[in-house]
Amino acid sequence: MVSGSSTAMQSSVLALNRSFVAVHVVPVRRAICLLWKGMAEVISVENGSFLTYDLPSWLEVSELRAEFDEFEEHDDLLQSVNFVVQVPRVIRLLNYERVPRNVVKFSRRNVFLRDEYRCQYCDRKYSHSRLSLDHVMPRSRGGGNTWENIVTACLDCNVRKGGRTPKEAGMKLLSEPSRPHRNPVLTHQLNSRKYSSWKNFVR
Numbered sequence: 001m002v003s004g005s006s007t008a009m010q011s012s013v014l015a016l017n018r019s020f021v022a023v024h025v026v027p028v029r030r031a032i033c034l035l036w037k038g039m040a041e042v043i044s045v046e047n048g049s050f051l052t053y054d055l056p057s058w059l060e061v062s063e064l065r066a067e068f069d070e071f072e073e074h075d076d077l078l079q080s081v082n083f084v085v086q087v088p089r090v091i092r093l094l095n096y097e098r099v100p101r102n103v104v105k106f107s108r109r110n111v112f113l114r115d116e117y118r119c120q121y122c123d124r125k126y127s128h129s130r131l132s133l134d135h136v137m138p139r140s141r142g143g144g145n146t147w148e149n150i151v152t153a154c155l156d157c158n159v160r161k162g163g164r165t166p167k168e169a170g171m172k173l174l175s176e177p178s179r180p181h182r183n184p185v186l187t188h189q190l191n192s193r194k195y196s197s198w199k200n201f202v203r
């Protein structure tokens with residue numbers, strides 16, 4: 001039975017294809033499973049070089065780091081009575097050649113992430129439950145569900161704007177909405193220290 005802090009289990013792992021191209025972001029559980037089956041290896045960025053480990057050698061390295069107290073503040077650990085394993089940040093899929101289509105799925109969550117959970121009218125940050133999607137050009141006037149016409153708005157601003165255009169409502173958009181070039185989940189995580197090693201693989 002493996003346990004870890006909830007942050008450890010909730011962290012994400014960047015999956016590269018055989019040719020070191022970033023193709024997916026997977027949950028830790030999935031990454032460990034792929035490593036366990038020998039379908040992936042750990043890529044660790046250490047002092048600027050990329051080192052690769054299969055699961056047994058990664059377990060060994062984790063043990064050593066634990067023994068010498070070498071973990072850093074932003075490292076996540078999974079622990080059981082018998083072992084400790086550092087959560088890998090990047091894995092490489094050994095049998096996966098494909099390159100993903102570079103199309104970001106249009107979804108509520110991805111719009112919030114693109115806008116960094118910030119109301120595009122009042123510039124305040126809110127939690128998921130206090131945000132809504134606003135049609136810049138109202139639906140009643142043919143405004144579509146597109147990256148270019150949907151923005152994150154807090155509930156107050158959304159009500160205030162009603163079925164009007166920003167101009168009619170006297171409200172100003174923070175920026176012109178557009179389709180993100182990369183997965184907003186990635187953009188979001190690249191900003192955190194924990195996932196800084198991803199920068200080596202994601203442009």
Ligand SMILES: [Zn+2]
Pocket residue numbers: 119120121122123124153154155156157158
């Ligand atoms: Zn607002």
